[in-house]
Amino acid sequence: MSDATVPIPRPTLAVWKFASCDGCQLSLLDCEDELLTLAKAVRIAHFTEMTRASTLGPYDISLVEGSITTAEDVERIKVVRANSRFLVTIGACAATGGVQALRNFAPPGEFAGMVYAHPEYLDSLDTSTPISAHVRVDYELHGCPIDREQLLEVLLAFLAGRRPVIASYSVCQECKARGTVCLLVSRAVPCLGPVTRAGCGALCPSIDRGCFGCFGPSDSANCDALATRLKGLGTSESSVARLFGTFNTAAPGFAEQAQAVRVNVAIADTRHRTPEEPRP
Amino acid sequence: MSTAINHSSSIGLDLQTIVVLTVEGLDEFVARLRALGYEVMGPTLRDGAIVPGPVNSSKDLPRGVHDLQSPGSYRVMREDDGEIFGWAVGPGSWKNEYFPPSQVMWRSEIVGDTLVFRQPDRSHALLAIVGARPCDVAALRILDHVLEEGVHRDSRYSERRDSNFIAVVECASPADTCFCASMKSGPGIDEDFDVALTELNDELGHRFIARIGSPRGADVLSSVSTRPANELDLEARALLLETASRAMSRSLPFDEVANLLARNVEHPRWLDVAERCLSCGNCTSVCPTCFCSDVHDTTDTSGAIERRRTWSSCFDLEHSYLHGGSVHESSSSRYRQWMTHKLSTWWDQFDSTGCVGCGRCIVWCPVGIDITEEVAAIAAHDQARVAVPSRPGAS
Numbered sequence: 290m291s292d293a294t295v296p297i298p299r300p301t302l303a304v305w306k307f308a309s310c311d312g313c314q315l316s317l318l319d320c321e322d323e324l325l326t327l328a329k330a331v332r333i334a335h336f337t338e339m340t341r342a343s344t345l346g347p348y349d350i351s352l353v354e355g356s357i358t359t360a361e362d363v364e365r366i367k368v369v370r371a372n373s374r375f376l377v378t379i380g381a382c383a384a385t386g387g388v389q390a391l392r393n394f395a396p397p398g399e400f401a402g403m404v405y406a407h408p409e410y411l412d413s414l415d416t417s418t419p420i421s422a423h424v425r426v427d428y429e430l431h432g433c434p435i436d437r438e439q440l441l442e443v444l445l446a447f448l449a450g451r452r453p454v455i456a457s458y459s460v461c462q463e464c465k466a467r468g469t470v471c472l473l474v475s476r477a478v479p480c481l482g483p484v485t486r487a488g489c490g491a492l493c494p495s496i497d498r499g500c501f502g503c504f505g506p507s508d509s510a511n512c513d514a515l516a517t518r519l520k521g522l523g524t525s526e527s528s529v530a531r532l533f534g535t536f537n538t539a540a541p542g543f544a545e546q547a548q549a550v551r552v553n554v555a556i557a558d559t560r561h562r563t564p565e566e567p568r569p
Numbered sequence: 570m571s572t573a574i575n576h577s578s579s580i581g582l583d584l585q586t587i588v589v590l591t592v593e594g595l596d597e598f599v600a601r602l603r604a605l606g607y608e609v610m611g612p613t614l615r616d617g618a619i620v621p622g623p624v625n626s627s628k629d630l631p632r633g634v635h636d637l638q639s640p641g642s643y644r645v646m647r648e649d650d651g652e653i654f655g656w657a658v659g660p661g662s663w664k665n666e667y668f669p670p671s672q673v674m675w676r677s678e679i680v681g682d683t684l685v686f687r688q689p690d691r692s693h694a695l696l697a698i699v700g701a702r703p704c705d706v707a708a709l710r711i712l713d714h715v716l717e718e719g720v721h722r723d724s725r726y727s728e729r730r731d732s733n734f735i736a737v738v739e740c741a742s743p744a745d746t747c748f749c750a751s752m753k754s755g756p757g758i759d760e761d762f763d764v765a766l767t768e769l770n771d772e773l774g775h776r777f778i779a780r781i782g783s784p785r786g787a788d789v790l791s792s793v794s795t796r797p798a799n800e801l802d803l804e805a806r807a808l809l810l811e812t813a814s815r816a817m818s819r820s821l822p823f824d825e826v827a828n829l830l831a832r833n834v835e836h837p838r839w840l841d842v843a844e845r846c847l848s849c850g851n852c853t854s855v856c857p858t859c860f861c862s863d864v865h866d867t868t869d870t871s872g873a874i875e876r877r878r879t880w881s882s883c884f885d886l887e888h889s890y891l892h893g894g895s896v897h898e899s900s901s902s903r904y905r906q907w908m909t910h911k912l913s914t915w916w917d918q919f920d921s922t923g924c925v926g927c928g929r930c931i932v933w934c935p936v937g938i939d940i941t942e943e944v945a946a947i948a949a950h951d952q953a954r955v956a957v958p959s960r961p962g963a964s
């Protein structure tokens with residue numbers, strides 16, 4: 290760079306954590322080869338997994354990981370939003386509430402009571418909700434964890450001022466593109482691929498296991514029809530509910546299937562209980 | 570078809586000659602193609618399905634492998650009959666070899682003060698397919714028309730396609746999901762090949778009738794041990810094809826379906842199928858004639874750009890995305906787009922059917938939606954009786 294050149298300020302990047310496991314932000318560090326070039330294009334202003342140094346906002350782009358589970362979170366995400374030009378959420382927790390959203394469908398405190406010796410020390414909300422339920426989100430990256438190529442693509446698209454090239458169709462199309470023989474059709478393996486958003490490159494089916502939906506529903510998922518089919522192939526009702534009820538358990542489409550069994554079990558319980566039996 | 574391989578002038582075999590080769594002869598045939606410099610591909614057994622794969626000798630072909638197919642279900646099983654082509658098409662189609670799921674069109678980078686465009690290396694070995702089925706060849710003919718014969722010729726497709734060698738094998742064992750007979754694309758074949766084989770496995774032995782479809786085919790067969798075919802061979806072939814045609818339980822009304830769908834764009838069945846359809850796009854991915862693609866540019870931090878073409882499907886919202894939203898918002902409109910394109914509007918666009926009756930979309934649909942059953946349901950409650958001109962069956 291010659292002395293006469295006025296350096297163009299690099300856009301600033303901040304990474305924020307809410308209720309999450311840090312796996313998604315670590316995908317950024319995972320971008321080993323590309324990280325150095327990226328660091329020349331953006332200035333990392335706040336990223337506690339990488340450095341304690343932190344600069345004040347506003348920031349050009351904020352990556353937000355995790356879901357909203359405390360009253361403090363509700364306030365903090367508003368501050369992040371107000372200080373960010375572009376807000377991109379990363380991962381299933383931020384996009385749909387994550388696995389911790391299982392509690393949204395249980396009586397308040399039920400899960401906490403199972404996990405913690407002293408749940409009374411906890412100060413959290415009864416629900417785990419996605420970032421988009423609280424503030425405007427400019428882009429959502431899905432997956433548990435996110436795919437690092439997709440993360441890079443979103444950042445590169447931001448830098449070039451273009452739309453990210455990220456598919457919203459089903460995992461099945463990635464399966465077909467890589468030539469994986471469909472596990473569901475050829476072996477009746479329960480697979481959520483037909484209703485799950487692409488992005489992983491159909492990783493699980495390629496190593497012989499059904500998709501467990503970590504990218505959440507595709508843009509046109511018909512979860513009812515898939516659930517019916519899986520049951521028809523011999524997957525039990527509770528297994529189908531469990532399949533839908535993991536990382537994206539609160540995502541519209543998945544939630545209804547994940548909860549179907551809870552409702553049905555309750556109905557079955559009432560049906561099979563003799564009048565003398567105490568209620569559970 | 571043109572070729573870059575210098576086939577010596579044929580010795581003794583002409584296009585009318587019909588010969589018979591043994592299993593060893595088939596091996597010689599594969600070896601001869603390889604010696605000529607072809608990359609030989611054919612049906613191979615992988616991960617519980619018969620899919621296109623490399624064939625270095627006839628041992629790579631699925632000997633003794635048979636299949637059981639039904640809507641949404643596919644299984645293979647082994648028998649010791651030694652038959653090599655005793656199966657119907659699996660999930661992979663030959664489309665992928667000519668029109669891959671993802672392809673770099675060009676890359677550009679900034680060198681000094683200029684923007685430099687580069688094509689990826691497009692050289693590749695010439696392709697010979699041993700064991701395409703008649704419906705596969707019919708599908709390639711349809712793709713030729715779409716990708717090569719229009720105003721904008723797809724040179725990437727042509728490069729691979731124009732120099733290929735096709736040894737088709739007629740079908741003696743259609744699956745329960747096949748309906749090529751009604752689509753006029755099988756189980757036998759009379760043109761568009763270099764060599765056509767018919768596998769016979771009866772009291773006269775395990776052998777292949779070979780018919781010649783091009784000088785190249787004649788050349789390759791000339792250097793393989795054969796004997797002339799006799800009446801018994803030809804009778805056995807005729808019987809085999811007739812039995813195969815009759816074995817097909819599914820069919821589509823070839824002459825009527827285009828019109829039927831055109832006058833039933835509003836039909837309750839579209840809503841019914843939408844309840845079952847997952848919009849997953851497996852059907853368009855496995856269909857040997859679906860050609861939709863998307864083109865995207867990506868950038869990196871150095872200013873380099875990559876333009877890539879990838880398959881796309883009318884079951885994706887993105888497929889019909891225009892300013893402000895998708896045209897095919899509902900699942901029923903997406904299914905209708907798929908089915909009416911294959912069977913009806915393809916006639917308007919390309920003057921042919923877009924379906925060859927291979928049955929892949931029926932088998933590989935995770936919920937087993939059956940295109941023939943959907944047509945039958947619409948026909949059973951025909952909503953209007955207005956003929957649309959320019960399609961077969963319009964009077």
Ligand code: SF4
Binds near residue numbers: 469474
């Ligand atoms: S294995 Fe799963 S993701 Fe792949 S095509 Fe089959 S259903 Fe779809």
Ligand code: SF4
Binds near residue numbers: 856924929931940
């Ligand atoms: S529409 Fe179905 S049966 Fe017809 S060619 Fe395509 S995959 Fe085969």
Ligand code: SF4
Binds near residue numbers: 858859882883908
């Ligand atoms: S059926 Fe759909 S994916 Fe196939 S060619 Fe037609 S529009 Fe394209």
Ligand code: SF4
Binds near residue numbers: 851852930933935937
């Ligand atoms: S018809 Fe079947 S394969 Fe096609 S999109 Fe619908 S569910 Fe998927």
